Amino acid sequence: MNHMSATCQQHREDLVLYHYDELGQAARADLEAHMASCGACRAHLEDLRQLEARIPRLPSVSLDESALESIRDAATLRLLDEGFPSTPARPGLRLVRLKWAVAACIAIATFVAGRYSVGDGVAAFDSPDIPVLGARISDIEFDTESGMVQISWEESRPVTLRADLEDARVQSLLSQALEDQDNPGSRLRALRAMSQATLPQTAPDPVLVDALESVLRTEGNEGIRLQTVKALHIINGRAPLPEPLKQLLIVMLSEERSPAIRLEVLQLLVSSEQASMQWWEALQAARSDANPLIRRQAESALAGMESTQPLEQVQ
């Protein structure tokens, strides 16, 4: 290496290309001819091969499926914030299609005047019990301090409503936001507001639960699906779930691709579920989930079931 000839100098870059099989035919023949009579260049090639043995020709990290899914979920949420349109649900999960019109009708029928306070500098309601169906919702936030949801939308002018989650108008607006498939950003904001809210003391609002169920049936985006299950957990609390929703969640427990969603579904089912043969079977299946956290939680839910009631009763 100390007495490197000019020819060798010229060949050094070619040696690297030769090593990585990126040298053209002519240059390759040229180099091989030179190496036949040059020990220094042969040694240099040997050094490169030595490097090969030290640094494997493999990615610097292996990414397992669950790590990848978790990064995908995070990326999805970022994209949604950027106005990325949501994707429709995978066909396997469309068991019973709940038409949004049904939920909207319920929203009108169950509408009652709630408690309101109107944000500073924004127009107040002239008549707080007029339903606001079809509003273009621009923002939804949850204020953890006051426990109020703040929703802004456009009617003939910008309007902001601040009220708690038990407020019927808030529930109606949140349902609308969830329904709006053209605006995944507002869907996501509604879900986030609900996920941050504290557990309502009252019975879960059936309209919101229905709206959340319909999101699960129509939304393909995993970030949104995850948020939806979280919001359901908050909204539903420990109350028993409506039967069709329970069926859907049991399917999701085995079908969802994202372990984060499966885990959230499991936790929701655990906190709301009364013992049934079907539930026991779903838990048995979850014991062999790919994700260790899910396996562990399924085990402990099963253990809990078996300690509180004899298995014959479950069956």
Next chain:
Amino acid sequence: MNHRENELIQAAQGGDSRAFNELVRLNDRRILQVAHGILGNMQDASDAYQEGLIRAYRNLHTFRRDAAFGTWLTRIVINQALNLKKKRRWKQRFPLDDTGQEASLQVLDPASGPEEILVSSELSAEIRAGLDLLSDRERTVFVLKHMHGYRLREIAVMIECAEGTVKNYLFRATQKLRDALGHHASASGERTTSSS
């Protein structure tokens, strides 16, 4: 470029987000691994990847199919990774931490989820120290060529420079690594006889 990819690109450019997602899913693992190779940890790699994805989504209309979608997306993410690397430069003034271990990473859903995922580098501390001696572009070219086996002409597209420049980066990267890691091997007499 294959027919399926062509269809997906057409659909994605027409606003079909599912097609965009599918295109991304076909490429994301490898792109994340490339970003990890450049940045050295998964948290930064994931950040660069997400930034890149947003840019790709915004600029999808400018994609002209003269390269594969994966190459195009890789180029955008590499760009983000190199920018992030610049921002992180001050950190690199300090050598690896005492243990030489890359901290195992918890990728957590920002809205709080109980899921915990461990990702750790396949590389030894010594090799990572060697890679840290390279300039950002030398390292990028080395990662793309050595670890991922891309052709030089693809790498030229990905890092937006001439093929001759890529050759030069690769040459300098291998020389530096040979100097940094080679001595140890020669001294301990581990040389293997060349075959193949």
